[in-house]
Amino acid sequence: MAIKKFFQRLFNWELWNFYVLYAPIAPVWLWYCLRSRSLWFFTPSNPTITFGGFEGEGKKEMYDQLPQSLVPRTIYILNTLSFTQVLEKIKAAGFTYPFIVKPDVGMKGILFRKIDSEEQLAKYHERIPVEYIVQDLIELPVEVSVFYYRYPWEQKGTVSGFIHKELLHVTGDGHSTLQELVTNHSRARFRMEEMQHRHGHRFDRVIPKGEVFYLSYAGNHNRGAQFTNLHNEINARMHEVFDALSHHTTFYYGRYDIKTGSIEELKDGKNFQIIEFNGCGAEPNHIYDCGMSIWKAYGTILQHWKALYKISRYNNDHGTPYWSYKKGKNFLKEARRHFKVLEQYD
Incomplete structure (x- = not known):
């Protein structure tokens, strides 16, 4: 192989x-x-x-x-803010989940994420080392x-x-795991280390037939x-x-x-x-x-x-x-x- x-x-x-x-x-x-x-x-x-x-x-x-x-619609979040302050800014701007977050100075889709919940946002804010953007999906x-x-x-x-x-996405067949779908994908299989890092905790999940699972929300060749x-x-x-x-x-x-x-x-x-x-x-x-x-x-x-x-x-x-x-x-x-x-x- x-x-x-x-x-x-x-x-x-x-x-x-x-x-x-x-x-x-x-x-x-x-x-x-x-x-x-x-x-x-x-x-x-x-x-x-x-x-x-x-x-x-x-x-x-x-x-x-x-x-x-x-x-x-876009707002800018300092990574030094408390999470309570972040939530206040997001609420004041009228954002609702899901939305997009990404570094203000970024490239190649690095740290580009779709945020579906407050828990995901908290993890992102805790980890990101720089100023970032909250933007409408x-x-x-x-x-x-x-x-x-x-x-x-x-x-x-x-x-x-x-x-x-x-x-970049895979489509479930009802019996293959996410790992198997990635391994058999014409493009994703060349990005196995990245896929393991991002989705390894879900690799054992069987994707239902017809369900589209996005491996990346960044629309660039690098991703x-x-x-x-x-x-x-x-x-x-x-x-x-x-x-x-x-x-x-x-x-x-x-x-x-x-x-x-x-x-x-x-x-x-x-x-x-x-x-x-x-x-x-x-x-x-x-x-x-x-x-x-x-x-x-x-x-x-x-x-x-x-x-x-x-x-x-x-x-x-x-x-x-x-x-x-x-x-x-x-x-x-x-x-x-x-x-x-x-x-x-x-």
Whole structure:
């Protein structure tokens, strides 16, 4: 079994380690650094987001800039508050169970949880070492990602990627245990250590026939979500929606994670909520789960890097400075220390 998994990983580039996947094209990134004479050439890309949204930015600054009608109700909780104070804040804001909690500064779905009860919230608050968000659980049925970029000297931008997300889950058959369902799942079996950590106490449970058991509520590739490429659905109406958002926020480059009632409603700019905006550190995740060759995937990534470089260079030429080497180094060091701490509690 171990040998089979090894060869499955070897011949499926989507399962490769991040650094292994990106190593062959890393010289292109270095070339943009040299051309800009800045290791942090990307920092002017989104001028109103810390570090351009590459890594380590807080979600609050993103939510504050988006139209409030398009983001879930959100409050911020200091981990140093007493649990009584937490409950008072949540009650005052009008939240009811279930809702979502996640770190204000987070990534890759780390410590993203759905909270169903006061007991679960108490355990989360007791453990989490940083400030976190309490946010409405958006029940809209369709979850998508939209990658968008706009050159600052142009009025209209490009929706370059559009995918549907299906959260990592198993469906019960009435006789298999959760562990057996995970072991036989095409994606979850490669995440057995994570599944054991999260759901090991339920592994002996037999999932009733037809019942859907979500293994993760984080809709990203890092957490095993399944993507379906919707590139053929991109049209002029969708471009208008995201052009308007870009002009409202001055977000020039990144990926929107969205829940909506339907694809058609999103195209019309109706009935959707923006769960996250990921800035210049966002991966064009439409390269995954669509049968794309690694060479085409590299071409897509390089296309986006070129756009990122041009946006950043223009903004720098028009008054948004590159971060200094020292400032960027210290910020990145602190961000990675922060994420390392989060991973210990995930």
